[in-house]
Structures are given as structure tokens and as C-alpha cells.
Amino acid sequence: MLSYRHAFHAGNHADVLKHAVQSLLLEALKAKDKPFCYIDTHAGGGCYDLSGEWSQKKAEFEDGIGRLWSQPADWPELAAYLGAIATLNDEQGLRFYPGSPELARHLLREQDKLMLMELHNNEVEILRRHLGADPRVAIHHRDGFEGLLALLPPTPRRGLVLIDPPYELKTDYDKAVKGLEKALRRWPTGIYALWYPILGKQADRSREMLERLAALPLPSLLKVELEVAAQPADWGMNGSGLAIINAPWQLDSQLGALLPRLSHCLHQADGAQWSLEWLIRGS
Numbered sequence: 088m089l090s091y092r093h094a095f096h097a098g099n100h101a102d103v104l105k106h107a108v109q110s111l112l113l114e115a116l117k118a119k120d121k122p123f124c125y126i127d128t129h130a131g132g133g134c135y136d137l138s139g140e141w142s143q144k145k146a147e148f149e150d151g152i153g154r155l156w157s158q159p160a161d162w163p164e165l166a167a168y169l170g171a172i173a174t175l176n177d178e179q180g181l182r183f184y185p186g187s188p189e190l191a192r193h194l195l196r197e198q199d200k201l202m203l204m205e206l207h208n209n210e211v212e213i214l215r216r217h218l219g220a221d222p223r224v225a226i227h228h229r230d231g232f233e234g235l236l237a238l239l240p241p242t243p244r245r246g247l248v249l250i251d252p253p254y255e256l257k258t259d260y261d262k263a264v265k266g267l268e269k270a271l272r273r274w275p276t277g278i279y280a281l282w283y284p285i286l287g288k289q290a291d292r293s294r295e296m297l298e299r300l301a302a303l304p305l306p307s308l309l310k311v312e313l314e315v316a317a318q319p320a321d322w323g324m325n326g327s328g329l330a331i332i333n334a335p336w337q338l339d340s341q342l343g344a345l346l347p348r349l350s351h352c353l354h355q356a357d358g359a360q361w362s363l364e365w366l367i368r369g370s
């Protein structure tokens with residue numbers, strides 16, 4: 088049974104990091120006119136109303152996108168991301184937040200394609216309501232790990248895969264590594280971004296997952312992390328990261344410019360930090 092619902096967390100610090108990286112990757116693909124595809128293995132509902140009951144429950148967005156929104160500043164690396172959010176909202180303030188599918192839909196061009204997978208019965212209906220009418224979008228009600236392999240290699244042949252499991256089931260860590268290994272055999276030139284949580288020391292499995300990923304024969308592997316507080320000894324999420332395979336040229340320098348400022352803006356407690364590291368350098 089799937090119980091995770093992203094509306095509770097939409098727009099939090101982890102979404103900000105994930106969607107900032109996603110937008111930089113999509114903008115890099117747009118540097119060429121040739122069409123590309125965006126594949127989202129765990130799409131969620133697509134777009135979120137931050138005034139809704141679920142988002143208001145813990146109001147996680149207030150310490151995420153809410154901080155960026157309430158402190159207007161020049162964020163060159165976030166221009167595409169913040170631009171997409173601006174088009175969903177009016178002068179009344181921040182109410183609607185784009186999930187990864189809506190962000191991609193906003194940034195993709197007429198010639199590009201979106202392939203979205205979501206397993207939860209209700210979430211896939213919400214996703215269809217938000218994005219189903221767009222002719223560039225194909226929505227698949229299925230397991231994202233299996234579906235990814237069925238879709239590869241995609242047409243068009245350039246593109247980005249975002250893998251964003253809830254990690255509600257511990258098996259997601261293993262499926263992500265095995266899925267990426269198989270996906271790369273089918274489509275070695277795709278860009279892959281795997282999101283993961285950084286949890287308290289007793290619960291964290293992301294370190295082990297990264298070690299397993301770094302041991303694979305990958306073309307390149309860039310790791311970006313943002314922790315808004317020190318890692319707790321027990322449970323709880325203090326940060327998140329993305330492991331990026333085939334990161335485009337200049338992504339590391341863009342993130343190197345963004346992360347110190349983003350970390351300062353989203354800082355919640357002592358021990359907050361960011362990191363950017365090539366675990367495997369491309370040739």
C-alpha cells in the first residue's frame with residue numbers, strides 16, 4: 088500500500104534543491120534546438136496548492152520556497168525555476184507550487200516530450216487533471232522502475248530521467264541502483280538525476296546507496312547535497328541530495344555558485360552545510 092503523498096512536503100528545502108537542479112539540467116538540454124525527452128519515474132500529482140490542508144499541515148514550504156519568495160534577490164541560476172513558479176501565481180503571493188512534471192512542462196519546448204510515471208491511483212488522477220491535456224505529455228499509471236526500462240532508449244534520443252522515489256519502502260534504495268545500472272546499458276548517453284534523502288544516522292541508507300552507485304562503471308557521477316541542519320543521531324530528514332550521471336558541461340560551476348547562497352537562505356540550525364563532489368569524473 089502506498090501512503091506517501093507529496094502535497095505534505097511540496098516546496099520544502101528538498102524540493103527546492105531537486106527542482107533547482109532539474110531546471111538547470113533542462114535548460115542545458117535546451118542549448119541545442121534538437122528535441123529531447125524528459126522522463127519522470129515518480130511523478131506525483133504534478134502541481135500543488137500550498138493553501139491546501141495537506142500542505143498547510145506542517146507548512147514545510149515556508150522554510151523552502153517560502154524563504155526564496157519572501158526575500159526577493161537576484162538568483163541567476165534559479166531564473167528558470169523561479170520563472171515557472173511566477174507564472175503559476177499572481178500578485179496575491181505564493182500559492183501554487185510546480186512539482187517536477189509541471190516544472191518540466193513549463194520549461195520544455197513544442198518539439199520536446201514528457202513521459203511521466205506514477206503508481207498511486209489518486210496521484211495519477213491528479214496528474215492527469217493537471218497535465219493530461221498537453222499533447223507533449225504521456226502519463227503512465229505504472230511502476231516507475233519497471234516503466235523506465237520499458238521506455239528506454241527513448242525517442243527522441245537526448246534527454247533527462249528524474250528518479251524521485253519516496254523511499255517509503257527500503258527496497259527503493261536497491262531498486263534505484265539496479266534500475267540505473269540496467270537503464271544505462273539501454274541508454275548510456277541519457278542524463279540521469281537520482282534524488283535521495285539525508286536522514287538521521289540510524290535511518291540513513293543513502294550513503295550506502297551512493298557507494299554502490301560509485302562502484303558501477305558509470306560515465307560520470309556528480310553528487311550535490313544540501314543539509315539545512317546537522318544530521319540527527321536517530322531519525323528525521325536534515326537534508327537531501329542528487330546523484331547525477333552524465334551531468335552536462337558547466338552544471339558543476341553553476342551549482343558551485345548557487346549552493347553557498349542557497350545554503351545561507353535555507354539554513355535552519357547549526358551544522359547546515361552543502362557539498363558538491365565528482366564521485367566519478369567523466370573523461
Ligand SMILES: C[S@@+](CC[C@H](N)C(=O)[O-])C[C@H]1O[C@@H](n2cnc3c(N)ncnc32)[C@H](O)[C@@H]1O
Nearest residue numbers: 093129130131186187205206207230231251253
Ligand atoms: C517524492 S514523490 C514525487 C514528487 C515529484 N517527483 C516532484 O518532484 O514533484 C514520489 C511519488 O512516487 C509515487 N510512487 C511510489 N512508488 C512508486 C513506484 N514504484 N512507481 C511510480 N511511482 C511511485 C508516489 O505515489 C509519489 O507520488
